[in-house]
Amino acid sequence: MVGKGSVLGLVGSPNREGRTYQMVASALEGASKAGAQVELVQLADHVVQACKDCLPWECMKTLKCQYEDPAFEYLSDRLLHCGAVVLGAPIYWWDTTGMVKYLILKMFRVYARSAPFAGLPALGIGIAGGTGNGLVSGLRPVYHFFQMLQMRALEPVPVTRFNWDAARGRAGELGAALAGMAGARHPFAGVEERLLWYDALPYLGLDRAGERRLLAALTTAALPPTADPAIPRGLAEADALAARGEPLRALQAITRTYEAGVKALEEKQG
Numbered sequence: 001m002v003g004k005g006s007v008l009g010l011v012g013s014p015n016r017e018g019r020t021y022q023m024v025a026s027a028l029e030g031a032s033k034a035g036a037q038v039e040l041v042q043l044a045d046h047v048v049q050a051c052k053d054c055l056p057w058e059c060m061k062t063l064k065c066q067y068e069d070p071a072f073e074y075l076s077d078r079l080l081h082c083g084a085v086v087l088g089a090p091i092y093w094w095d096t097t098g099m100v101k102y103l104i105l106k107m108f109r110v111y112a113r114s115a116p117f118a119g120l121p122a123l124g125i126g127i128a129g130g131t132g133n134g135l136v137s138g139l140r141p142v143y144h145f146f147q148m149l150q151m152r153a154l155e156p157v158p159v160t161r162f163n164w165d166a167a168r169g170r171a172g173e174l175g176a177a178l179a180g181m182a183g184a185r186h187p188f189a190g191v192e193e194r195l196l197w198y199d200a201l202p203y204l205g206l207d208r209a210g211e212r213r214l215l216a217a218l219t220t221a222a223l224p225p226t227a228d229p230a231i232p233r234g235l236a237e238a239d240a241l242a243a244r245g246e247p248l249r250a251l252q253a254i255t256r257t258y259e260a261g262v263k264a265l266e267e268k269q270g
């Protein structure tokens, strides 16, 4: 059972033992090793219903959805009583899942005005376990959730098949950091401080070309030493093209680098 000071991990995937679960479990393991109580909850066991846009806007005052929704009651109760939260979201079509979105949208409707989560430490992990596309865009809804509810989020963890081991390690480190923060909340002094905090987080401000470059960089970083050195050099060529004011050719070079990296990694795996 979670309580104040404990770290709650939410798995936003229908796949209960998949990559999202493994990433959230790594973060919780880090938190547990650092001394926090932890609890893992599968959103698949508590699928929130779509917000019905109640009018008049009663839930803002009662802090309760006026339609019966046991899943939302369960999850919001867990969130209200934890000391920190980890939200792991699989990437579907460069975005997050419907299950995660339904929770987020109902949380906004009920709690955005009263701000009971102000200063709650939070960590978002986005798992782009297929092509890796959407590793940043799929994290944005999660960080928008944290920002709108005034939580104090740590840097996100963008995950692909290619940076898997490093990402698990980073999730564990950030889980340990959450454990250290879970005892006390530090709300933002005002909206300006909050917006600047979120602007300063890495990855989230990348444009589409920057996101694709990140994906190619993670892919080439995973190549074995025996891989063709021309593959990672493709990124330097892309950067040179971008610096010369040729963004289309630069992005095409990034795509070629990424595709060659994936091919080399898949050949290595057999």
Ligand SMILES: Cc1cc2nc3c(=O)[nH]c(=O)nc-3n(C[C@H](O)[C@H](O)[C@H](O)COP(=O)(O)O)c2cc1C
Pocket (backbone or CB within 6 Å): 013, 014, 015, 017, 018, 019, 020, 021, 090, 091, 092, 093, 094, 095, 127, 128, 129, 130, 131, 132, 133, 134
């Ligand atoms: C409907 C659907 C769309 C997906 N879209 C993407 C995508 O845009 N990018 C990507 O890298 N993987 C994509 N995937 C793969 C998932 O991100 C991958 O299965 C991931 O491991 C999900 O986590 P899980 O193992 O917890 O299910 C998609 C999977 C599904 C089912």
